[in-house]
Amino acid sequence: MSNLDIHHTTLLGPDGHPLAPLPAEFANHETIRDLYRHMVLARTFDAKAVALHGSGRLGTYASLLGQEAVGVGIGHVMRPEDVLVPSFREHAAQLRRGVRPEELYLYWGGDERGSAFAGPTQDFPVSATVGGHAPHAAGVALAFKLRGEARVAVCVFGDGATSKGDVYEAMNVAGLWQLPVVFIVTNNQWALSTPRREQTAATTLAQKAVAAGFEGEQVDGNDVIAVAKVVGEALAHARSGNGPRLIECLTYRLADHTTVDDAARYRDESEVTPWWEKDPIARVRLYLSATAGWSDQQEKALLDECGTLIERAAEAYLATPPQGPEAMFDHLYGKLPADLAAQRDEVVAATKNRADG
Amino acid sequence: MAEHTLLEAVNLALRRALGDDDRVLVFGEDVGVGGGVFRATQGLMQAFGPKRVFDTPLAETLIAGMAIGLAAQGFRPVAEIQFMGFIYSTLDQLINHASRLRTRTRGRLTCPMVLRAPYGGGVHAPEHHSESTEALFAHVPGLRVVIPSSPKMAYGLLLSAIRDPDPVVFLEPKRLYRAAKEAFEDDGEGAPLDRCLVRREGNDCTLVSWGASMKETLAAAAQLAEKGVESDVIDVCTLKPLDVTTIVESVARSGRLVIVHEAARTAGFGAEIAARVADVGLYHLRAPIMRVTGYDTVMPLSRLERHYMPNAARIQAAVERSLASD
Ligand SMILES: Cc1ncc(C[n+]2csc(CCOP(=O)(O)OP(=O)(O)O)c2C)c(N)n1
Ligand SMILES: [Mg+2]
Numbered sequence: 001m002s003n004l005d006i007h008h009t010t011l012l013g014p015d016g017h018p019l020a021p022l023p024a025e026f027a028n029h030e031t032i033r034d035l036y037r038h039m040v041l042a043r044t045f046d047a048k049a050v051a052l053h054g055s056g057r058l059g060t061y062a063s064l065l066g067q068e069a070v071g072v073g074i075g076h077v078m079r080p081e082d083v084l085v086p087s088f089r090e091h092a093a094q095l096r097r098g099v100r101p102e103e104l105y106l107y108w109g110g111d112e113r114g115s116a117f118a119g120p121t122q123d124f125p126v127s128a129t130v131g132g133h134a135p136h137a138a139g140v141a142l143a144f145k146l147r148g149e150a151r152v153a154v155c156v157f158g159d160g161a162t163s164k165g166d167v168y169e170a171m172n173v174a175g176l177w178q179l180p181v182v183f184i185v186t187n188n189q190w191a192l193s194t195p196r197r198e199q200t201a202a203t204t205l206a207q208k209a210v211a212a213g214f215e216g217e218q219v220d221g222n223d224v225i226a227v228a229k230v231v232g233e234a235l236a237h238a239r240s241g242n243g244p245r246l247i248e249c250l251t252y253r254l255a256d257h258t259t260v261d262d263a264a265r266y267r268d269e270s271e272v273t274p275w276w277e278k279d280p281i282a283r284v285r286l287y288l289s290a291t292a293g294w295s296d297q298q299e300k301a302l303l304d305e306c307g308t309l310i311e312r313a314a315e316a317y318l319a320t321p322p323q324g325p326e327a328m329f330d331h332l333y334g335k336l337p338a339d340l341a342a343q344r345d346e347v348v349a350a351t352k353n354r355a356d357g
Numbered sequence: 358m359a360e361h362t363l364l365e366a367v368n369l370a371l372r373r374a375l376g377d378d379d380r381v382l383v384f385g386e387d388v389g390v391g392g393g394v395f396r397a398t399q400g401l402m403q404a405f406g407p408k409r410v411f412d413t414p415l416a417e418t419l420i421a422g423m424a425i426g427l428a429a430q431g432f433r434p435v436a437e438i439q440f441m442g443f444i445y446s447t448l449d450q451l452i453n454h455a456s457r458l459r460t461r462t463r464g465r466l467t468c469p470m471v472l473r474a475p476y477g478g479g480v481h482a483p484e485h486h487s488e489s490t491e492a493l494f495a496h497v498p499g500l501r502v503v504i505p506s507s508p509k510m511a512y513g514l515l516l517s518a519i520r521d522p523d524p525v526v527f528l529e530p531k532r533l534y535r536a537a538k539e540a541f542e543d544d545g546e547g548a549p550l551d552r553c554l555v556r557r558e559g560n561d562c563t564l565v566s567w568g569a570s571m572k573e574t575l576a577a578a579a580q581l582a583e584k585g586v587e588s589d590v591i592d593v594c595t596l597k598p599l600d601v602t603t604i605v606e607s608v609a610r611s612g613r614l615v616i617v618h619e620a621a622r623t624a625g626f627g628a629e630i631a632a633r634v635a636d637v638g639l640y641h642l643r644a645p646i647m648r649v650t651g652y653d654t655v656m657p658l659s660r661l662e663r664h665y666m667p668n669a670a671r672i673q674a675a676v677e678r679s680l681a682s683d
Contacts, residue, residue, distance in 0.1 A: 059659050060483050088483075110481065110659030128484040129443060130415055163414035165446070191415050193391030199414050258483075266390045325664035328654040343622070343652045347664060350671055 004207045009230050010220035014278045016286025025232075026225050029292040035076060035224045036284045037302060039068040042092035043281060044306040045101050048314055049091075049108060053259040057318060059110045062089045066222070066254030069280035070156075070186050072096050073227025073249075077235055078154055084123040085137040085155040087130070089186065093156060097123060101313035106320060112331075113323070130191075131157055131164030134183070138170040141181035141244075152238045153181040154231075160191025162205050168212075171246065175213035178243035182234045183209075185246065186221065188253035193266040209246035221249030222280040252278070325351050360538040366508040367397045367473075367529060369543050370515035371435065375405045377545060378433060381519060383410045385420055385437030385473075394439055395475060395534055421447035424470040425455050428524075434470045435519055441476035441528065442485035448493070455524040456499030471518045471525045477569045477619055478666050479532035481659040488656045489568070489620035494526045495597045495629065501525040501550060502596040506533065506571035509541040510594060513548025521550060530569035550595050553603040559587025562676050563607040565630060566617040567593040570667055574617045577672035586676065596626050604630065605638040612643035613679040619666050622650040644682040647675040 011026075013019050026032060046065055052058035064071065067089065075096025078084065084097055091104055099117045107114025107126070115125035124140075127133035137155030144151045161167050162185055174181050185205045189196045202208060209216030219230040227249055234245035252275035256263045288294035329336055329344045336344065361369060374381045383401055385393075389412040392399035402410040413420055417438055424434035438444045451472070458468045478487035494502045503518050503525055505511035511529065518525040556571070557578050566574040571592050578588045589607040593599070608614050614634055616627035631646045649667045657665055 059481055107658075108483075110662075112658055128486075160415035163416045163419075165416065165418055191386075192394070193387040194412050194415065198412060261394075265392070322660060325661055328652065328657040328661055328665060332654055340653055343654075347652060351664060353670060353674070 004203070004210060006204045006206045007217040008219070009217070009226045010223050011226040011229065012223045012283055012287055014222070014283050016283045016290060018287070022225060023229055026229070029288070032225070032284065032288060032292070035072055035228065036281070036288060037306070038072040038075070038092070038096050039224060039281050039284065040302055041306045041309065042068045042072060042095055044303075044310045045091060045095060045104070045313075048310045049105065050255075050259060052105065052314060058105065058108050061108045061259045062257070063255035063259070064089050064091055066275060066280070067186060067188055067251045068092050069224035069227055070184070070221045070249045070251055073224045074154060074156065074184060074231050076228045077232035079151070080120060082152045082154060082235070083140050084120070085133050085140065085153060086124065086126050087133070087157045087161065087186070088126040088128050089158065090126070090156045094123070094126075099123070101310060102316040102320070105314060105317035109317060111320070111323065112327075113320075131161035131166045133157070134161070134164075134167045134170035137181050137183070138173050138179055141174065141179035142177065144180050145177070150239050151180065152235050154184065154235075155181060156184045156186060158191060159185060159187040159189065159196050159199055159205060160194065161185070162208060163199050168208075171209065171212040171244070174244040175209075178241070180238040180241070181244045182231065182238055183244060183246045184231065185248045186251060187248050188251050190253050190257070190267070192257045192261070195267075204248060206246055206248040214244050214246070216246035216248065218248045218250060221251030222278045222283070224280055224284060251280070358540040358542055360540045361508045361512075362535050362538055363505065363508045363511045363529070364395060364397055364534040366512040366541070367515060368399060368401070370512045370519075371398060371401060372404065373543065373545050374433070374435065374516060374519045375401065375409055380431060380433040381409070381435060382427060382432050383435050383437070384413050386413060386415055386439050388412060388437050393437065395531065397473075397529070398437065417443050418446045418450060421450035421455065421472060424472065425450060425458065425468055428468045428470040429458060429466045433519055436470065436472050438472060438474040440482075440486045441474045441490060442488055444472070444474050447472065451494070451500060451524070451526070452497050456497050459523065460499065467522055468524045469522050471515075471527050473527045473529060475531035475534070476528045477530045477532055478656060478662045479569060481662070484658060487662060489618070489651065491528055491568075491596060492620060492624060492626045492629075495626050499523065500597060502528070503550060503594065504528045504530065504568040504596060505594065506530060506568055506592050508537070508539040510548055510554065510592070512541060512543070513546060514550065514594060516545065517547035517550045520547060525550075528568065532569040533572060536572065548594070551598050551600055552594065553600040554592040554594050555589060555603065555607070556592050557588065557590035559589055560610050561586045562588040562613040562615060562679060563591065563604065563611045564588050564615050564617065564672070564676070565591045565593060565604055567596065568619065570617050570619045573667055573669045574672055577669040577676065580669060580673055581676055586680065588676065593630075599629070599633065601630075601633045601637065605634060605641070608634055608638050609641045612641055613676075614642065615647045615649065615672065615675045615679055617649045617667050617672055619651050621653045622648060623653050625650055644679040647679050649675045
């Protein structure tokens with residue numbers, strides 16, 4: 001079955017040339033510079049996370065190298081009052097939504113306080129269970145619908161996640177009840193060591209929407225303008241009560257699955273190289289230099305700015321005093337049951353003994 | 358005799374089972390080309406081909422459910438769930454189907470499958486990768502629950518689990534995967550699935566544990582021995598069905614029982630052992646039964662996990678409390 005008509009959008013080619021006139025909202029250079037800046041920031045954040053892991057100061061981390069355009073595009077068009085329900089690799093979307101880099105470092109550093117980010121206050125924490133969050137997005141969207149609010153839930157997951165029942169179940173109900181939710185597949189071609197082609201016989205992941213009764217489309221996930229446009233349209237569609245959409249962003253995981261993975265064991269470097277030529281950041285830089293006179297000086301200033309911002313965030317993260325072990329009892333319930341107070345005392349005593357001994 | 362880690366022991370047992378019995382199939386997420394995230398299935402696809410060892414789509418319910426269908430058809434599926442944190446969607450398959458296919462069909466169809474999963478904390482893994490929820494499975498009639506704590510036992514127990522005619526949940530303590538090597542013969546010999554193993558002997562106290570916390574339990578026993586307190590250390594190995602006899606025999610000599618597990622305390626498997634000992638051995642006890650366990654909290658992220666897991670000091674303190682109480 002491949003005769004489903006799945007629309008595909010690319011606006012900015014890998015060489016930085018627009019393939020079609022850019023939509024009006026992207027015609028001004030300020031918007032493009034803003035998208036560019038957020039992608040550079042995300043990549044700087046990512047490189048620092050990998051380095052922190054390398055020096056033993058961050059836990060296992062899932063890199064988004066090569067996928068910056070997806071998250072930045074999504075974050076760009078979502079409204080503050082919308083709710084993001086992300087997978088574990090959508091740092092770019094989270095950062096663009098206003099989660100602070102030091103908060104993300106804290107989470108990946110193994111500290112729950114990282115998910116207590118100051119804003120956006122209703123966004124979900126990342127889902128480390130693949131696809132388990134898709135039904136949450138349906139629930140969030142149902143809440144919006146029940147209250148008659150013009151808000152949208154945005155659920156992002158990977159190509160691997162599309163094999164999970166949770167994802168089908170969420171899409172099915174969203175189509176049935178016309179819920180204001182946008183499902184986004186970051187198809188980075190790999191689910192750990194399993195390539196996209198071994199996940200499903202479906203020609204596209206976007207077409208999985210068809211069986212759930214709504215539209216799916218593909219977009220060049222390395223083209224931040226295309227992502228922002230297509231996701232923006234889906235948000236408008238959902239916001240005005242017309243139901244869900246599924247958007248498959250075609251991109252590539254340039255990094256290992258996580259900092260404890262070694263992709264060389266299962267994928268050939270020759271597959272990776274061509275994707276560097278489709279780098280989502282380079283193409284916008286080329287576009288900006290060709291059309292807006294983006295200079296080396298401006299480039300350097302931006303890199304410095306992002307570098308400083310991320311260094312400060314890393315310092316703030318590293319300087320965060322650790323929680324005491326009794327913190328594992330904090331926020332377990334609204335009010336700690338009396339039965340557990342004794343266990344809490346036990347932890348404190350055990351730690352004290354350890355410190356004394 | 359060659360020495361092997363627990364991880365290598367799992368690989369050797371799978372290799373042996375695949376070689377011995379054409380009905381054995383090994384599958385799961387990333388077990389083929391990738392060889393498993395911990396390398397437990399390293400080289401198996403290359404050795405036995407993609408019809409015997411293969412990757413599935415990313416779908417745990419499918420993995421467990423498909424194992425049931427294959428088992429009913431006479432295969433011996435050995436399916437992997439990548440981490441115990443992702444096993445919960447299989448509970449419907451395990452509880453409603455695997456565990457009772459034999460009962461429902463009065464033995465016409467059976468379900469000789471193994472579901473393997475690494476479990477437990479201590480490797481600084483991400484969220485949902487460190488829990489110990491073995492008691493959930495031990496609660497299900499019709500399942501066997503097996504947890505090795507040493508390379509040799511992992512080898513023997515896994516082979517027996519694969520040969521067993523009923524569904525087995527086989528939980529591997531990932532903290533011990535590469536922790537130590539042990540010499541044993543790759544001779545295809547299985548270990549009994551209904552017996553505890555006495556890992557150390559002594560008459561002053563009975564220490565009972567399983568899986569990763571055996572390491573701390575043995576360490577505590579060694580430290581206590583330096584102080585003149587000699588303990589029996591019992592590795593439960595198979596939680597269900599439980600060999601309560603070995604435990605009660607030991608308690609009859611020592612009069613004291615300290616149970617150690619990494620899982621949360623409430624309704625943890627330690628509670629079952631305590632109840633069983635109370636059922637048949639209450640009058641042997643000279644002190645209250647002690648439990649050293651994880652707390653009834655969500656398993657904390659990596660920064661605090663060491664405070665959650667029982668350590669030798671906590672175990673020693675419990676033994677000392679037991680000794681002091683008569
Ligand atoms: C339910 C579940 N099963 C297995 C895993 C282990 N795991 C973590 S990420 C991953 C691959 C996910 O692939 P994909 O959905 O494409 O997302 P990506 O990693 O490419 O961002 C696997 C198998 C998990 N976290 N959750
Ligand atoms: Mg993927």
